[in-house]
Amino acid sequence: MPAPIDYAFVFDIDGVLRYGRGNPVEGASKTIEFLSENKIPYVFLTNGGGSERYKEEELREELSLSDSIVKKGHIVGSATALFEYAQFFKNEPILVVGGADSVENANSIGLSKAVFCEDVSKQIPDLIPRFTRSDVFCDHCKVEKISNPILLDENVQFKAVFVLADPLNWLTAIEPVTSILTTSGYCHASAVSKLMEDRKSFAASPATCFDPSNPECPFYIPPIFFANSDFTFAGKYPTPRLTMRSLRMCISSITEERMKETFTTFITNETQQVVKGFGSSIESTKSFSEWILRSKIESFASPLIIQTGKPHTENFHGALCRLRSLYPKATSSSPLCHVYMIGDNPHGDIRGANTMRELGEEMKRKRIEEGKEDEHCTVTPEWYSMLVRTGMMSRFSNPPALTSPVQEYLEKSDIPTYECRDVTDCVIYVLEHHGNTELAEKYKEFIGEK
Numbered sequence: 001m002p003a004p005i006d007y008a009f010v011f012d013i014d015g016v017l018r019y020g021r022g023n024p025v026e027g028a029s030k031t032i033e034f035l036s037e038n039k040i041p042y043v044f045l046t047n048g049g050g051s052e053r054y055k056e057e058e059l060r061e062e063l064s065l066s067d068s069i070v071k072k073g074h075i076v077g078s079a080t081a082l083f084e085y086a087q088f089f090k091n092e093p094i095l096v097v098g099g100a101d102s103v104e105n106a107n108s109i110g111l112s113k114a115v116f117c118e119d120v121s122k123q124i125p126d127l128i129p130r131f132t133r134s135d136v137f138c139d140h141c142k143v144e145k146i147s148n149p150i151l152l153d154e155n156v157q158f159k160a161v162f163v164l165a166d167p168l169n170w171l172t173a174i175e176p177v178t179s180i181l182t183t184s185g186y187c188h189a190s191a192v193s194k195l196m197e198d199r200k201s202f203a204a205s206p207a208t209c210f211d212p213s214n215p216e217c218p219f220y221i222p223p224i225f226f227a228n229s230d231f232t233f234a235g236k237y238p239t240p241r242l243t244m245r246s247l248r249m250c251i252s253s254i255t256e257e258r259m260k261e262t263f264t265t266f267i268t269n270e271t272q273q274v275v276k277g278f279g280s281s282i283e284s285t286k287s288f289s290e291w292i293l294r295s296k297i298e299s300f301a302s303p304l305i306i307q308t309g310k311p312h313t314e315n316f317h318g319a320l321c322r323l324r325s326l327y328p329k330a331t332s333s334s335p336l337c338h339v340y341m342i343g344d345n346p347h348g349d350i351r352g353a354n355t356m357r358e359l360g361e362e363m364k365r366k367r368i369e370e371g372k373e374d375e376h377c378t379v380t381p382e383w384y385s386m387l388v389r390t391g392m393m394s395r396f397s398n399p400p401a402l403t404s405p406v407q408e409y410l411e412k413s414d415i416p417t418y419e420c421r422d423v424t425d426c427v428i429y430v431l432e433h434h435g436n437t438e439l440a441e442k443y444k445e446f447i448g449e450k
């Protein structure tokens with residue numbers, strides 16, 4: 001009697017199944033085909049933005065797999081984790097950063113009034129004066145064609161910014177985003193001019209509440225959400241390539257500089273008078289003055305940044321939900337007790353899976369205290385992190401081999417449960433570890449004896 005399959009795989013894509021677009025890792029395609037044939041659950045968890053549907057098509061093509069092997073819902077993209085946050089802004093104008101395939105994502109997470117940076121530059125060309133439309137920016141034109149933006153008049157105030165993917169042309173994102181964050185979410189020229197007047201009056205006589213998180217306040221700073229926390233990704237090039245966290249670093253530092261520039265007037269002129277003479281009995285006056293003073297001494301006010309993407313647990317919970325919805329039979333007749341995250345990024349894939357494991361252990365302890373230990377698997381499985389050497393960590397040995405463990409280079413939270421040479425070694429390990437020796441032999445034969 002073969003051992004039951006009470007485990008599942010969660011695969012990172014870049015660096016595990018491929019080395020950048022169109023360059024699959026050896027054995028990756030056969031691995032997915034084998035798991036599908038043998039009804040072993042799997043999903044793909046990526047920090048890549050853009051449409052999941054498009055990514056599924058791309059993966060099928062790259063690995064030459066059919067649509068019964070990579071199905072709708074198999075890829076959990078980074079934007080999915082922003083769904084809960086997006087619910088707060090369902091009916092509000094939201095500025096969105098991302099390419100053409102992010103338009104579908106914005107709709108799917110419920111941003112009904114999404115306006116892409118491309119739409120802003122089309123309606124208000126002065127906002128990105130050095131930008132010229134040309135065929136070079138074909139992605140730009142695609143967004144314009146398929147998005148359905150609202151009319152940006154002087155009443156439109158963006159209540160948040162969602163960065164769903166890093167665009168091909170960073171200027172088209174950095175200029176409008178950093179501008180809008182420093183102008184309380186307004187972008188229409190006359191609305192921004194009025195805002196500047198309001199700020200002057202407010203600074204001279206701040207009798208109303210001062211709260212940069214309140215859209216009514218003339219110093220409102222909209223929150224900004226990022227779907228991906230990776231600084232780089234593994235592509236074909238010998239060293240890693242930039243992705244969303246590097247864009248976030250640019251946006252953060254430029255926003256801070258712009259805030260300094262924008263608010264300097266208030267510090268040097270009217271506000272100094274306000275600061276000298278503020279009445280401590282008026283709490284709002286005090287807080288406004290303190291904020292301005294503090295900003296002179298320390299760093300300036302920063303935008304509220306909310307970050308999802310691996311290693312954040314929202315993404316891993318998303319992968320678990322997909323496993324359960326795609327494999328309802330497998331996960332109900334034999335509870336899903338073990339989930340193996342296979343990734344190449346210690347700070348994303350490994351740290352996230354380790355955190356899920358810790359959360360699960362904590363939940364298990366509580367359930368034991370409540371006398372519900374047996375139900376544990378159905379509530380939360382045990383997560384294991386498996387680090388491969390085919391992506392970001394390939395620099396430790398080339399060709400990939402496990403001659404020097406990488407642990408000594410990593411922070412404690414980023415140390416994997418297992419280190420493997422590549423994705424096929426990971427799968428062999430798991431099959432054998434769970435007593436599915438026959439299946440392991442069959443797999444080795446299927447991928448071409450190792």
Ligand SMILES: [Mg+2]
Nearest residue numbers: 012014015344
């Ligand atoms: Mg990766």
